[in-house]
Amino acid sequence: MTAILEQIKTKVTSALIKAFGEEMKAIDPLIAGTNNPKFGDYQSNVSMSLTKKLKKNPREIAQEIINNLDITDLCETPEIAGAGFINFKLKINYLETKLRTMQKDSRLGIEKVNQPQKIIVDFSSPNIAKEMHVGHLRSTIIGDSIARVLEFKGHQVLRLNHVGDWGTQFGMLITYLKEVYPSALTTADALDIGDLVTFYKQAKQRFDQDETFKETARQAVVKLQAGDEESLKAWQLLCQQSRREFQVIYNILDIHLNERGESFYNPFLPAVIAELESQNILQEDDGAKCVFLEGFTNKEGNPLPLIVQKTDGGYNYATTDLAALNYRIKEDQASRIIYVTDSGQSNHFAQVFQVAKKAHILPEKIEVTHVPFGLVKGEDGKKLKTRSGETIKLKDLLSEAIIYAQKDLETRLKNEERNETDDFIQNIAKTVGIGAVKYADLSQNRTTDYIFSYKKMLALQGNTAPYMLYAYVRVQGISRKGNIDFENLGENAKIILKEEQELILAKHLLQLEEIINEVEKDLFPNRLCNYLFELSQKFNIFFENCPVLQSEDTVKTSRLLLCDLTAKTLKLGLSLLGIPVLERM
């Protein structure tokens, strides 16, 4: 089943060719949804754009397009309006049969892509020996949703957790632990992860202040990178412990990832340098090996280098990223690579990609995309911190959301004099709490900073997870009350669209595929959120105005089908955001 927009596009294009010749093949027919029902459901803006080319007035062009258009299966006769807009109004019986087809299909009529791509989504990426904190929230949630959408479309997705398990930080930590807590380097779990973080901070302080310590730490990195056994053992212990901690969070969030940290690429780093050298783009500057960049300058206006090997011989993250890119293209055979990191790294990625292109590591046909996102800020508009100024641990943030949701629920149960089991309450609190955190993040255009507020994300009205979940619950309420089995409404059950509210809901339901295709292409999950919010609103209006169970048979069946399709759409849409639904709440 092809999205309606695509079908109209194809038909208008062939009408253009018929009317004005083969050269119209390259012209985008400029089809878009209308912003006002009086203009129908879709419009083409192409006539206005062709006036110069064809030396005719736009309404004339529009008329010729319509004369050559074969669209009677989809739409009423198109009308010309305003400056030369062509308005398309979908036929009701077309809507009815198409909706029924969707409702019967487990994928709701959405086809998988013809040519699946191998796509890498690089997201989450916490640092070993540190706890996951609020800074990892967005990458984890947005990356997961993007991966889910691409997987649903049938692509082969490799979800990579590029954990920070290598580099200067380990030299620092190992050197410091050797001094103050040597058993942590030889015994598993000798330290609590929280203490490890404390030691890490102290190590960082020493590193910044104490030159001798700095030098020892640097040597420790070199030793580690050279494969020193004692260092490797210590490093592995720290990694294992962190890994288990991360997994707790991933379990709560229901996120699956393949860990492939920076260390994985360690063996390939020298080859990167050799490659850059052989292509004559490597230069030495102040003892460091660099590639000089185009379009990046320092304060004096001189070109900025990308440093790939430090004066002490160590490698840094640019080197790792180049090696990773090379590996992902050559070994993983990825044709699209997506990096979900904060927008502060935009420069870095632009630089790495530039060098990779220059060095022929990155061919033209491979699509690499940095998917940037803004900061998480507190309600005061500043970077989110605890009251005492500490970074907020992700674990704490998530449990607080669950507690908040539970309190809300318990107040409501009390007011409504409902009695529910503890299991029921726990389950709802978790689903609503975690769903709210995810949804709040995903529903905002990711490029901007976003203000984190439990109160807003858990609000029962507005563009929030609870609102969406409630719409779903309402449908389930109908089936419970009426003892309805949605899967057994009869093969001949029909959707009949009569009321205004039914039509509005129906037309919106049909847009799902267009939206998912957009997210697949542009990687903005907030479009999907917006769609689901509008769907919920439209369903609620339908629910208020169109009684289901009390209606006479054919109307009742038709409305039940609409309810079911709405519920299925919400469930699928939310699942692509990583949010499960509830039967009751």
Added chain:
RNA sequence: GGAUGCGUAGCUCAGUUGGAUAGAGCAACCGCCUUCUAAGCGGUCGGUCACAGGUUCGAGUCCUGUCGCAUCCGCCA
């Protein structure tokens, strides 16, 4: 100084390759539960789309400049 992003209603934000009258939610005020979960629905109020030019049939959207905010800027990742 340079790079990138942002500036839309009192607040939080949408706004699709430029398209017809710029949209939600919150807040404020007014209505609707003997009917499928009122965690809902309807209504009222609220805008020089930062500012100034430009491009064109048409600009919140594209270009130039100005102002403001944020993030980043050679050996951390």
